[in-house]
Amino acid sequence: MNSVKAFAPATVANVSCGFDIFGFAIQEPGDTVELYKRDEPGIVITDITGDEGRLPRQAEKNSVTVVMLALLKHLGISDLGCEVVLRKNMPLGSGMGSSAASAVAGVVAMNELLGNPLSRKELLPFAMEGERIASGSAHADNVGPSLLGGFVVIRSYNPLDIFTIPVPDDLCCTLVHPDIEINTKDARFILRNEVSLKNTIAQMGNVAGLVAGLMKADYDLISRSMVDVIIEPVRAILIPEFKNVKQAAISNGALGCSISGAGPSMFALSRGIENAKNAGKAMQERFASAGIDSAVHVSGINQGGAVVL
């Protein structure tokens, strides 16, 4: 095989009450990576589109190639020559798992080029290294679902323990990206290091409710459980119109609505594509009434994650 093209989807992390533990993949948008073998050894980025020139072009600094270098090192391969093209289809720092999608597409493409020496799940630690380069910490709540698809739970980071849970077939996601920017590190910095026991218990109850609601296809329970008493109240202040946009989503058919990742994107979950579209329209209108442009993505939950095209 001399060339490979792989797609990895955008993802919603920190799903409502599930800060750092829940993430899911959507069907689109997503990033694609193209690899072309060449005779001279070494990984070279030859083109990146859609990043407005902001991502580093050196292989050892860009998450899309850092993951490939880590994989090659793990496999003891030092003589591979390869040109890399990254096509980004989502904005950076958007809360849509942009760096994760690039890292996952990169590592899946390279694994394919090598004849798939590792399984999907075995690629996860390498994809997480891409997250470390991009955001400073090796989180799995974006790369996990982008790689594996579905609704992912990260039970533990040390040791890494990740699994997927089934979701109802007609669960749909609305992802709205307002044209503002939040620095992921800032979004983490403003969080308190201590949580009251009362709020911890409330959050645990909602985590239990959301898992059970998704697995039972109990939409009422999903809706009641989409409550975040710890992170959302703090981070919401970074997103203008947050409360109104959330209310607009819920008033127009969404089961619940919260911040996607570290923001500024917001997501809603709905039963059926029509509710998801209506919620998206209402959310976009609400942002617009405050003078903020936004992009809306309506999609089912991605089952399967990244694909080789």
Added chain:
Amino acid sequence: MNSVKAFAPATVANVSCGFDIFGFAIQEPGDTVELYKRDEPGIVITDITGDEGRLPRQAEKNSVTVVMLALLKHLGISDLGCEVVLRKNMPLGSGMGSSAASAVAGVVAMNELLGNPLSRKELLPFAMEGERIASGSAHADNVGPSLLGGFVVIRSYNPLDIFTIPVPDDLCCTLVHPDIEINTKDARFILRNEVSLKNTIAQMGNVAGLVAGLMKADYDLISRSMVDVIIEPVRAILIPEFKNVKQAAISNGALGCSISGAGPSMFALSRGIENAKNAGKAMQERFASAGIDSAVHVSGINQGGAVVL
């Protein structure tokens, strides 16, 4: 109907990572309540066995009758005359849901005597009033499973939102009651009011894992998720030999082991009755080697909760 007899099972609350939100019922032991109509109005406790004379005999001070009085008041019934016999089959303050079992048996018996004006779930707030009398706060994690059976999740207290999740058929419980006593109020008092965000996230991950593990019948996941980083490390100091007893359970077939309720009882969950028995034997031996007598109860998970006999 002139007389009624009802049974309500013992329960395990604060199940591992699920402080205040998880509880389940076991098949035995349990308390029974007998009601006998009489001509003179008023609720009178005529006999209590198994409490070593420690429970109040006045109807307005004992949780078994407080729940009946609350139910009668709610229904606008003031002229009922009734004698109450309570047969306690578990020790007080044991962490086995003793007060809850009495309250639930009481309210189920009275509802039956009245021709079942309320549904099972509608009886819950009355049973919770019994808990308030017994322990100072109206918790639902013992009365919920004793009343409804199965593995219960309390998603929220305000408003009350409680549901059951399915558990694998061959999940068994070992409940070991060492012959020591802990005051429930003390056990709550020593807890810290603040939890680190890191521990909150770890606990949330385990809560999600335990719910998913039970619903998927994934025993490995159940086992990995039976980790409590918040409550158990604090309360374990009140139980002599806790670490060794827990290790004995896990080394002898249990999936996991933790404190039952506020202690001093300890519970283990196992796959199959043989593992549950082996774990119980090992736990009892470990307590015995420290000079502590203990009672062991091995049982499946109670499905259905309290029953009219």
